[in-house]
Amino acid sequence: MxxxxxxxxxxxxxxxxxxxxxxxxxxxxxxxxxxxxxxxxxxxxxxxxxxxxxxxxxxxxxxxxxxxxxxxxxxxxxxxxxxxxxxxxxxxxxxxxxxxxxxxxxxxxxxxxxxxxxxxxxxxxRDEEAEAGEAARARFATALKRYLNQRELDIDWETANEAPLEALVNSLCMGLPFAPAEKQALLEASNLPARFEVLTTLLEIDASDPDDEPHRLQ
Structure with missing residues (x-):
């Protein structure tokens, strides 16, 4: 590089x-x-x-x-x-x-x-060691599980649990089938914490089943 x-x-x-x-x-x-x-x-x-x-x-x-x-x-x-x-x-x-x-x-x-x-x-x-608080991580995990369930998609939860926050957020932002305008919002988020918040919000918009159990990310 x-x-x-x-x-x-x-x-x-x-x-x-x-x-x-x-x-x-x-x-x-x-x-x-x-x-x-x-x-x-x-x-x-x-x-x-x-x-x-x-x-x-x-x-x-x-x-x-x-x-x-x-x-x-x-x-x-x-x-x-x-x-x-x-x-x-x-x-x-x-x-x-x-x-x-x-x-x-x-x-x-x-x-x-x-x-x-x-x-x-x-x-x-970039600070690749940045992490999110426990509450933010749990909120994110709940929204992600519901989003994936709705689309009959799956991820390796063990790998997701162990991934640094930046790697996890980047891979989901780039890989999930968000609309172009949503992709642009993720790109323009000011930093990693802001992008994590935008990603969580986009996932929550599509969450539909309030009875789903959260799949906790450690």
Whole structure:
């Protein structure tokens, strides 16, 4: 991983991959399958340079050129493979969120923006040992169990119990089938405790069976 210790180390001009419903968070890992020619071109250029791509959602506009969301997340390509039919299988590891600045018209098949990282410097120095209080953890576990039951989904509860809070929150935020607007709210939460609260609230909105027993997370 490149030694990005402060926001001034990060590239200012970045390619962006607009993909609604796909969430990348700082420290998270997002596997992607690339097959459109313009994004194959983007990955080629990224691999020849800083190996970074900005994941971003959209907020309306035309289908051919949607309006970009105000906030995205810069990721670095940390895994790369090419299939026999020309697709790229890559993994992006989240580095830092960014505010979407000026979009540049460089006559490339993909889009590029000037990224502003000023508000998100703490993303580069995350406290992975942060924990939630017992009451917050129990509330979260109850909401998560009800959410999963409603959708007939399951997780490895033993692993969830043992996971550091950041790893658990990142994996659920990125992996659960929230709507794009909800994914964006999770991305824009100011820090890990705030994201944990947003995640818990979103889970609670979908909780429907008050008789469910909570599946306690230690």
């Amino acid at each position: 490149a030694p990005y210790r402060q926001t001034s180390d990060l590239p200012q001009l970045i390619p962006v991959f607009p993909l609604d419903g796909a969430l990348l968070l700082p420290g998270g890992e997002l596997p992607l399958q690339i097959f459109e020619p313009r994004y194959l071109n983007m990955v080629d250029d990224a691999m020849a340079g800083d190996r970074v791509i900005g994941m971003i959602q959209t907020r309306g506009g035309s289908r051919s050129r949607p309006v970009l969301a105000h906030v995205g997340c810069l990721g670095r390509i940390t895994s790369y493979a090419e299939t026999s039919d020309g697709r790229y299988l890559i993994t992006l590891t989240g580095l830092c969120r960014f505010d979407t600045g000026e979009e540049l018209d460089l006559r490339l098949p993909y889009r590029q923006v000037r990224a502003r990282y000023d508000r998100f410097g703490d993303d580069l120095g």
